[in-house]
Amino acid sequence: MNTLFLTEDVQAASKLTQVLQRQSIDVVVCEELSAALRELGRTKYHAVFLDCDAPYAVDLLTSLRKSPSNKTAVVLAVSGDRTPAEAGDLRTMAQFLIQKPLATPQIESTLRAARGLLLRELRQYYRLPLDAPVTLDINGRRIRAKTTNVSIGGMGIRSAEPLQSAASVHVRLQLPAGELFESLGEVVWADQQGRAGIHFRDVAPLFQTRLEQWLTLEVDRRFIESEIGGSDPITATGRLD
Helix, strand or coil: CEEEEECCCHHHHHHHHHHHHHCCCEEEEECCHHHHHHHHHHCCCCEEEEECCCCCHHHHHHHHHHCCCCCCCEEEEEECCCCCHHHHHHHHHCCEEEECCCCHHHHHHHHHHCHHHHHHHHHHHCCEECCCEEEEEECCEEEEEEEEEECCCEEEEEECCCCCCCCEEEEEEECCCCCEEEEEEEEEEECCCCEEEEEEECCCHHHHHHHHHHHHHHHHHHHHHHHCCCCCCCCCCCCCC
16 A cells, blocks of 8 residues: 655654554655655555645645546545644545644554545555466457456556557456456557556446455455554555556
8 A cells, every 4th residue: 555645744754654664554755745746646645644734735635636546545634733724624625634743543543444445445446466367369369368467447467479559458367266257458558578458448247346346355355464464465556557
């Protein structure tokens, strides 16, 4: 899970980073608006922490809500007794509020309260690493390949021969749960080493449900394991293809 924290408060940044890292959650701390905007432009973030005392925190929230890839990120405001009155809008627009000085029990409690929304974000964008056979039908030809990752919206694959970008493809994959998944798709990127990314389109409701149910179970399982210190923490690619 990727998170971002806009703050100039060194102590708050240190405490939040400590708690998040113990739960296998990555966090990028930005002290300036320009740095935070660059991060939002190149990486998918599932949650954004905004220090109400930080200059331009409201501006970052406005930009966040206009971001194609990050507009649904969970927003958590960090506020203190000395937070200026004009930051009130930020506190009310955020989904969760954490009070300074930050303390471990308070942060952990807020993360538990935000768990449902965070899981929704992960299910939507999480790419589950998967090494499984997949059949691709392209222009009357059948190609055998292997998946590298799967999400609700598409998959990464590798094949013995390079694919062509923008090519239409029919995907046939046996899910680890034993059920069949099929979909039309489009090759959105490809390289000469046989790696490619495929975007699903026009997925039949039955296959969409199968994929979503399987991914939901996997994301929930990995999230729980990361919370209790399991060896299989949640990771999600931040690449914006």
